[in-house]
Amino acid sequence: MSEAGAMAYRRGIVLILVLAALSGFEARAPRAQQEKDSCVECHATLEGPLAAPVEAMREDIHRARGFSCADCHGGDPSRDDPLESMDPKKGFVARPLPRAIPALCGRCHSDAEFMKRYNPALRVDQEREYFTSVHGKRLRAGDTRVATCTSCHGAHGIRSAQHPLSPVYPLNVAETCARCHADATHMTGYRIPTDQYDRYKRSVHARALYERQDLSAPTCNDCHGNHGAVPPGVASVAHVCGHCHMRQSALFQTSPHKAAFDAMQLAECVYCHGNHDVLPPTDEMIGTGEKSVCVSCHPPGDAGYQAAERMRAMLDDLARQLERATAILDRAERAGMEVSRAKFELSEARDALTHARVLIHAFSVKELEGVIRPGLDVARRGYEAGERALAELNYRRKGLAVSLLFILFLAFLLYLKVREIEERR
Amino acid sequence: MRVVGRVETWRTWLDERLGTDAVREFLRRKEVPLHRHTVWYYFGGMTLFLFVVQVVTGALLLLYYRPSAEAAFESVQFIMTEVEFGWLIRSIHSWSANLMIATLFLHMFSAYFMKAYRPPRELTWVSGTLLLFLALAFGFSGYLLPWNKLAFFATKVGTDIAGDVPLIGRFLLRFLRGGEEVTGATLTRFFGFHVAILPGVTTIVLTLHLILVQKHGMSIPPSLEGKSLPTMKFFPNFLLRDLIGWVLAIGALAALAALFPWGLGEKADPFAPAPAGIKPEWYFLFMFQTLRLLPAKVWIVEGETLGVTVFLLGGLFWMLVPFLDKPTSRRRSRFFTGVGVVLVLYIAIMTVWGYLT
Numbered sequence: 001m002s003e004a005g006a007m008a009y010r011r012g013i014v015l016i017l018v019l020a021a022l023s024g025f026e027a028r029a030p031r032a033q034q035e036k037d038s039c040v041e042c043h044a045t046l047e048g049p050l051a052a053p054v055e056a057m058r059e060d061i062h063r064a065r066g067f068s069c070a071d072c073h074g075g076d077p078s079r080d081d082p083l084e085s086m087d088p089k090k091g092f093v094a095r096p097l098p099r100a101i102p103a104l105c106g107r108c109h110s111d112a113e114f115m116k117r118y119n120p121a122l123r124v125d126q127e128r129e130y131f132t133s134v135h136g137k138r139l140r141a142g143d144t145r146v147a148t149c150t151s152c153h154g155a156h157g158i159r160s161a162q163h164p165l166s167p168v169y170p171l172n173v174a175e176t177c178a179r180c181h182a183d184a185t186h187m188t189g190y191r192i193p194t195d196q197y198d199r200y201k202r203s204v205h206a207r208a209l210y211e212r213q214d215l216s217a218p219t220c221n222d223c224h225g226n227h228g229a230v231p232p233g234v235a236s237v238a239h240v241c242g243h244c245h246m247r248q249s250a251l252f253q254t255s256p257h258k259a260a261f262d263a264m265q266l267a268e269c270v271y272c273h274g275n276h277d278v279l280p281p282t283d284e285m286i287g288t289g290e291k292s293v294c295v296s297c298h299p300p301g302d303a304g305y306q307a308a309e310r311m312r313a314m315l316d317d318l319a320r321q322l323e324r325a326t327a328i329l330d331r332a333e334r335a336g337m338e339v340s341r342a343k344f345e346l347s348e349a350r351d352a353l354t355h356a357r358v359l360i361h362a363f364s365v366k367e368l369e370g371v372i373r374p375g376l377d378v379a380r381r382g383y384e385a386g387e388r389a390l391a392e393l394n395y396r397r398k399g400l401a402v403s404l405l406f407i408l409f410l411a412f413l414l415y416l417k418v419r420e421i422e423e424r425r
Numbered sequence: 426m427r428v429v430g431r432v433e434t435w436r437t438w439l440d441e442r443l444g445t446d447a448v449r450e451f452l453r454r455k456e457v458p459l460h461r462h463t464v465w466y467y468f469g470g471m472t473l474f475l476f477v478v479q480v481v482t483g484a485l486l487l488l489y490y491r492p493s494a495e496a497a498f499e500s501v502q503f504i505m506t507e508v509e510f511g512w513l514i515r516s517i518h519s520w521s522a523n524l525m526i527a528t529l530f531l532h533m534f535s536a537y538f539m540k541a542y543r544p545p546r547e548l549t550w551v552s553g554t555l556l557l558f559l560a561l562a563f564g565f566s567g568y569l570l571p572w573n574k575l576a577f578f579a580t581k582v583g584t585d586i587a588g589d590v591p592l593i594g595r596f597l598l599r600f601l602r603g604g605e606e607v608t609g610a611t612l613t614r615f616f617g618f619h620v621a622i623l624p625g626v627t628t629i630v631l632t633l634h635l636i637l638v639q640k641h642g643m644s645i646p647p648s649l650e651g652k653s654l655p656t657m658k659f660f661p662n663f664l665l666r667d668l669i670g671w672v673l674a675i676g677a678l679a680a681l682a683a684l685f686p687w688g689l690g691e692k693a694d695p696f697a698p699a700p701a702g703i704k705p706e707w708y709f710l711f712m713f714q715t716l717r718l719l720p721a722k723v724w725i726v727e728g729e730t731l732g733v734t735v736f737l738l739g740g741l742f743w744m745l746v747p748f749l750d751k752p753t754s755r756r757r758s759r760f761f762t763g764v765g766v767v768l769v770l771y772i773a774i775m776t777v778w779g780y781l782t
Contacts, residue, residue, distance in 0.1 A: 336686040338505035338512065396512075400683035407676035414669045421662060 037077045038085045039069035056157035059165075065118055072096070072104060099139055101148040102127050129228040136228075145186065152176050152226075168226070171209065173219040174200055199277035207280075218244065237275075238268040245269075251361035260297075283319065286360055287312025307365050314365075314372045315356060321379035322349050328386030335393050342385035349378040455642070455659035460649050463657075465535035468528050469638070470667040474674060475525035476631070479563075482518040483620065490570070492616035494609030497572035498692040505689060516682035522564060524678070526708045529560055537765050540752065541644035547747035549641060552634040554744040559627045564706055566619040572612055577693035578703045580615075581607045586716065589729040590737065608695070647752065704779065711772045712736055714779035 043054045057063045062071070070077045074091030076084060086092045096104050106127030108114055115124050126149075130136040135146040152168055159166040167176040178197035180186050187194050200206050200220070208217035223232060223240050232240045242249025252258060252268060261268050267275075272285065272293040284291040288300070288309050298304035325346055332339045352375025359368055440446040457466060489508055491500040504511035533553060536542065542550035569580045584607065588598035603610030645654065657663055705713050715736075719728035742749070750761040 336684075336688065338502065338686070338689055340689060340691070341502060341506065396683045400679055403679050404676050407672055407679070411669050411672045411676075414665055414672065418662065418665045418669070421665070 037068055037070075038080050039073070039075070039077050042080075042082070042085075043069075053156040056154075059157045059159060061158055061160050061163075098144040098146075098148050099142075101150055102130050102136070102139070105149045126227040129225075133225065133227065133229045134231075147180060151180070168221075170215045170217075170219055171213075173221055173226075174206070177220045196276045199274075203276060203278045204280040205278060233267075237270050241269040247358055248361045251359065255361065255363045257363055281357070283312065283315045283357070286315065304363075307363065310365050311360060311363075311368055314368055315353070315360075318349070318353050318356065318372050318375045318379065321376055321383070322346070322353060325349070325379045325382035325386060328383055328390070332386050332389035332393065335390070337389040337393055339385060339389050342382055342389070345378065345385075346382040349375045349382065351375075352378065451639070452660040455639075456656040457643055457659050457663045458645050458649075459655045459657055460645070462535075462539060462646055462649075465532075465539065466643055466663075467667060467670055468532035468535060471670055471674065472525055472528045472532050473631075473635075474667075474671045475521050475528060476627075478521045478674075478678065479518065479525060480624070482514050482521065485514045486518060487620065492570070492613055494572060494612055494693075497570060497612055498689075501571040501689060505686075512686055513679075513682050516685075516687045517678045519687035520678055520681045520685075522567065523707070524674070526560055526564060529557060530708075533557060534765065534769060536644070537746070538762065539644060539646040540750070540758070540761075542747035542750070543644065543647070543752050544747070546637070546641050546644055549634060549637040550747045551744055552630050552637060554740075555630045556627065556634060558740065559623055559630065561708065563619065563623050563627075564708060566615040566623065568706060569607075569612060569615045570619060571689060572693045573690040574693050574697065574700060575690050575703070577607060577695070578699045579705050580611065581699070582703060582713075583705060583709070584611075586713075586729065586733060589727065589733045591730060591734055594730075594733075606695070647758075707776060707780075710779035711775035714775045714782075717779075 040054055040057075043051055045051075053069070057069075068077065069075075073096075074093055075086050076090045076092075079085040084090075086094070093100075109122075110124050110127045112124045115122055130149070131140065135148070138146045139148060154167060161168045163169060164171065166172065174197060181192075182194050182197040184194045201210075205218045208214045209219055221229065224230060238249055238252065249269075258268075261271065273279075273281065282291070285293050286308055288295055288305060289312075292308065292312075294304065294308035298308060326343075329339045329343050329346065333343070352371055356368055356371045356375065359371055362368075436445070457463065486504065489500055489504050489511065491497060501515065504515050506512075508514075536550065536553065565580075565583060569576045584598055584601045587601055588594045590597050599605065601611070601614070602608070603614045704710060712732075716729055716732045719732050721728050723731050746761065751757045
């Protein structure tokens with residue numbers, strides 16, 4: 001038998017097994033609506049793992065929609081006799097095999113007509129997508145250690161992905177993936193690292209997600225996909241990053257680096273920024289210093305080396321001028337001077353610096369200069385406004401001293417007058 | 426001789442038309458009793474002086490201030506940065522407002538403890554308490570006018586509290602805000618209250634208060650009543666002393682304005698979240714702190730409604746003190762002194778507590 005034939009044969013067997021398992025509950029009307037449910041009645045009286053599903057199902061979204069044990073496990077919950085209720089002839093499957101799970105879930109979740117009745121907004125291509133993932137492909141190839149639907153969503157007690165306690169809620173996704181991917185024993189034989197989770201936790205993305213609770217910050221599935229999880233390749237990584245960092249990505253595509261990176265087969269963003277442990281970018285990454293990423297390709301003296309040096313000097317200059325202007329305006333404000341307009345105008349320089357840091361991805365000294373120069377002008381005007389405010393403060397204090405002298409002198413004269421009048425009496 | 430003759434002619438001319446000689450004669454005879462509590466007599470004059478400062482600086486601010494949500498903040502910013510000595514005028518206006526409330530409180534409590542409200546000065550006290558309420562209304566309405574973040578939210582909280590007044594609360598809230606929310610309409614309204622209605626009413630009540638003070642003269646504390654006390658001429662002796670105080674007050678205001686200019690903060694943004702720990706001006710803090718401490722529900726009444734009702738009744742009680750305290754009954758008189766002491770302690774403790782929390 002050819003390889004393709006063997007594959008088709010195996011697929012046929014799996015299909016027959018699944019169909020056999022599911023034949024007992026062809027009509028998918030939720031069974032919980034029926035009065036009798038011997039599964040719950042009996043398992044609730046048991047102890048340990050046999051009772052756990054009943055407890056877990058209390059929070060399950062399927063149960064909330066009216067589904068019950070038999071909708072997935074088959075059998076006949078209207079019968080009290082265990083031999084009848086859990087009769088394999090009635091489609092009962094105690095523990096669905098991993099390779100049967102995608103089809104088991106997909107029986108409903110891939111059926112657009114059926115899903116519309118419960119959640120018209122929910123996608124119905126998860127099963128198809130799953131089989132494009134590394135997990136799905138390996139499962140088909142017979143590897144039952146890979147993740148299936150229940151590995152991430154749970155089996156009993158499945159919650160909506162929007163529920164904060166769901167294992168696939170954005171704040172929980174990394175932990176869910178890490179349960180396998182950070183487990184060196186589990187990952188033995190797959191020849192991929194197991195430190196992604198630790199590295200991700202250090203990243204700027206994780207900080208945004210966990211510290212700022214910014215649910216739009218990327219976690220594993222945002223770059224790798226969820227049901228179709230794959231590692232993005234050299235060709236696609238820029239698209240993945242560019243999904244959020246559009247401007248940087250667009251600038252890079254037009255930069256001289258694009259052709260060079262393509263020729264050297266370098267993953268665009270990842271080469272300088274890393275992948276799982278993407279740290280907050282700093283100005284030190286550009287230039288020719290110790291932490292510069294430019295020097296890993298550009299030797300001293302070449303055009304790129306000089307451009308990097310020049311761009312770094314421009315960024316530093318604007319940052320320094322901005323800091324100087326902010327400091328003097330803060331000082332004037334602390335002294336009670338009204339400098340809010342100058343401070344507001346200084347935000348233009350701050351915007352220019354932010355813009356310049358993004359514009360670095362075009363790697364063009366000329367373009368950068370076009371943004372830095374106006375920024376420097378604004379910073380200079382801000383500093384001058386601060387100087388004027390402090391000079392005004394000084395003037396006021398001197399004015400106060402002179403005025404107080406006159407005021408006290410006048411009060412003293414009045415006092416003398418009062419004394420004179422009273423002594424005269 | 427010719428100059429003296431001309432002055433005499435003018436005096437006669439004025440007297441025939443205005444009766445100025447009677448005023449001169451009144452001033453010549455007016456005397457101030459001297460005793461160990463005389464110092465408290467100066468606070469009424471000081472409050473009046475600071476009020477005049479408010480009128481003058483307020484009028485100057487009106488030259489540049491623009492009462493709309495779009496322009497108010499910018500106009501005050503313009504006054505603070507571009508207008509020659511605008512910063513000084515605005516800072517003095519703000520500082521003087523606070524000092525005026527402070528001296529007003531001192532004047533009021535000194536009058537209260539010296540029982541200056543005794544017959545026949547009941548109406549002097551009533552007009553004085555009305556001036557206190559007017560001054561608080563000036564403070565509340567003026568606070569919003571720079572249209573900055575703090576003022577915006579303080580007004581929101583303040584008008585919310587007004588909404589808890591029993592029966593008319595809902596109407597009062599809408600009347601003050603000019604709608605359901607604090608908006609540009611509220612600012613325009615508050616501006617109207619601050620520069621037209623309140624000054625008009627204050628002028629009438631203040632005139633009455635001053636006339637009554639002149640008519641009845643300075644009150645002597647009951648403990649010194651009947652004793653022969655030395656006196657001081659009001660004009661020029663007492664007035665010159667007053668003048669020294671006023672000149673020093675100008676110095677203090679100038680120093681405060683130059684060393685601690687009144688800040689402007691950020692422009693109000695109705696869509697921004699309320700800044701944390703929002704507090705009213707210090708003279709409202711004891712009431713605010715009380716409302717904050719009250720439970721949400723006291724028996725069947727909303728806590729805030731109960732608090733506001735108690736404060737309203739308290740204000741009414743305070744105004745009617747002259748008619749409730751009987752100077753002939755020593756027990757009752759002592760009770761009212763006790764009430765005053767408790768009130769001063771209450772205000773002091775609640776204000777400090779309000780600041781610290």
